[in-house]
Amino acid sequence: MRLARDARRTVRLNLLFAFGIILVVSPLAIAGQIPLPLGVVAHEGGTVFVVFMGLRLLRHQL
Numbered sequence: 001m002r003l004a005r006d007a008r009r010t011v012r013l014n015l016l017f018a019f020g021i022i023l024v025v026s027p028l029a030i031a032g033q034i035p036l037p038l039g040v041v042a043h044e045g046g047t048v049f050v051v052f053m054g055l056r057l058l059r060h061q062l
Contacts, residue, residue: 002060003057003060003062006057006060007057010053010054010056010057013053014050014053014054017046017049017050017053018046018047018050021042021043021046022043025039025042025043026039
């Protein structure tokens with residue numbers, strides 16, 4: 001049960017974080033406020049962060 005609760009919380013956090021990055025970086029890149037390569041790095045960095053957050057679930061003992 002604890003693993004399921006932690007997984008649900010992690011998925012919600014990951015989705016919020018990923019959508020947050022997209023909502024912030026995309027309009028800035030389209031408006032030309034940040035260069036496209038920096039936008040790509042921000043997006044991919046967010047993806048790596050989400051993966052590492054998901055890997056934390058491996059600490060649980062079954």
